[in-house]
Amino acid sequence: MGGIFHCPVEIKAGSSNLAQAYNPERKQYFSSELLACLKKSEGDEKVVGIADVDLYVPRLNFVFGEADIVSGTAVVSLCRLRQEYYGLTSDEALFLERATKEIVHELGHTFGLGHCPNSKCVMHFSNSLADTDLKDMYFCNKCRPKIIP
Ligand SMILES: [Zn+2]
Ligand SMILES: [Zn+2]
Numbered sequence: 001m002g003g004i005f006h007c008p009v010e011i012k013a014g015s016s017n018l019a020q021a022y023n024p025e026r027k028q029y030f031s032s033e034l035l036a037c038l039k040k041s042e043g044d045e046k047v048v049g050i051a052d053v054d055l056y057v058p059r060l061n062f063v064f065g066e067a068d069i070v071s072g073t074a075v076v077s078l079c080r081l082r083q084e085y086y087g088l089t090s091d092e093a094l095f096l097e098r099a100t101k102e103i104v105h106e107l108g109h110t111f112g113l114g115h116c117p118n119s120k121c122v123m124h125f126s127n128s129l130a131d132t133d134l135k136d137m138y139f140c141n142k143c144r145p146k147i148i149p
Contacts, residue, residue, distance in 0.1 A: 004104055004138065006148060007045070018053060031055035031066040031075055038073040046072045046110045048103055054079040064102045064126055067109030074106035080129065098129070101137045108139065111147040116140060 021033035029051065038049045055063050055077040064081070067074035081098040083091045104122045116123035119131070121140035126132040139147070 005107065010044075018051075023056070026056055028054045028056040028062065031057055031063050031077070034075045035066055035068055035071075035073060038071075038075065040071075040073065046107060047074070048106060048110075049073070049075040050078060050099075050103070051075055052078045064132070065106040067106045069110060069112055072110045074110050076102045076106050081132075086129075094133075097137065098132050101132055101135060102126070104137055104139075108143065108147065113139075113143055113146060116143050118142070 017037060018029060018034070021029040021031075021037075023030055034049060034051060034055070038047050040047050055066070055075065057063055057066065062080060063077070065074060065076035076099070078095075078099055079085060081102065082095050083089060101122055105126070108123050113123050115125040118124060118140045119134055120136050121143055122135055122137055123139060123143050124131065124135045126135070138144075
């Protein structure tokens with residue numbers, strides 16, 4: 001991640017209060033609620049929360065993640081990035097690749113980037129996991145200069 005953004009990255013363990021974001025009817029967690037719970041520590045430029053639960057926002061079946069440009073925070077769900085979720089054999093390398101893409105994507109939003117029409121660009125919108133697998137974990141030549149001078 002630091003290699004892509006050219007900045008130091010710190011990984012912290014911590015848990016937000018998942019219970020209040022849980023929707024028992026949907027059996028999913030409201031991603032905006034988790035996002036609102038994320039707190040930045042002093043010196044943090046951006047914060048991404050990694051959640052191992054299925055996330056949703058109203059009107060969508062699920063979301064891979066959500067970002068808030070104003071606060072510079074984002075959440076990413078690992079749930080649907082695993083082969084096991086679809087009844088397939090576990091593939092750790094593929095899982096890590098997908099997680100990296102989704103985290104870079106949401107971080108891109110916190111840096112003010114919108115969705116990119118280039119299907120290989122990490123800022124391309126993932127409607128499904130197939131979209132995620134198709135895109136690279138890097139910003140395209142149009143997106144990169146907007147955040148990395
Ligand atoms: Zn997006
Ligand atoms: Zn792009």
